[in-house]
Amino acid sequence: MIRNILSYTIGSLILFVMVPVAMVYTGELFVYDFMPVNSLTFVFSSLCSASGLFFVIWSNYLLLKEGRGGAVELFGIEFTRKTEKLVTTGPYAMCRNPMHMGIILFYLGLSCAINSFITLLFPFLFLVISYLYAILVDEKRLHKDFKDEYEKWVQDVPNRFWPKTPRR
Template identity: 55%
Template structure:
């Protein structure tokens, strides 16, 4: 239990303190806007961040409840317990990396709210990091540990980061 608490405190510190602090620091150095100033930027930013936060929380809850593990596993570094079941329900039925999508939307929303063009390097840099993380670390582990389920999941949910509307 202490391991879970530590892993979520560490992850929360990075995702919700350190990276937003970097966004706000860049915004103070480079205040060039990219959206109409005022309520539009703040509203769009709040909406994007809220949707992103929803997906991050929902994804983590699915991993804990259905996967019986956590999200703080980076290759051989296992701060939280690895999932023992492949999670393909909830947000994982919409796209294969909803937590990464949520983080991207959360950071994009912060960038919109502070309305600084140069801050956009953070969410798009994160998306690039998430892509390589998914392709080179996460997916090989899932394919190794859950071969049949993983192949079926790729067939059912081919999109890595963005939900795609289902055909009628």
């Protein structure tokens, strides 16, 4: 339990404090506006970041509640207990990596608020890293641990990071 709390605390500090501070600092060093400065930009950036945070919190909540585990594993080290059950409901019924999608949306909204073109590198780099992590680490583990259920989920939810469009 303490390991989970510590892992989530450190991860949150890195993802939601240190990276945003780096983004603000980078934006101040390289001022290359890419959006108009008006109230619409403020509304868009706020909605983007808020929806991103919502998906991150919702995803983690379901992993803990339904999956009875966490999502923090790096370089083969489990910082939280592995999920015991594959979570396929809620945001996981929309895309397979809603937590990563949420962080990308959060960083994108922050980039818009900072309004420096160079800060768009942060959500882009996180997308690339998340994509590689999903393919090289996460999907292999899920396939190994939840084989048939995972394969059905991949068919039902083909998109890794962006919500699927409804089938008609």
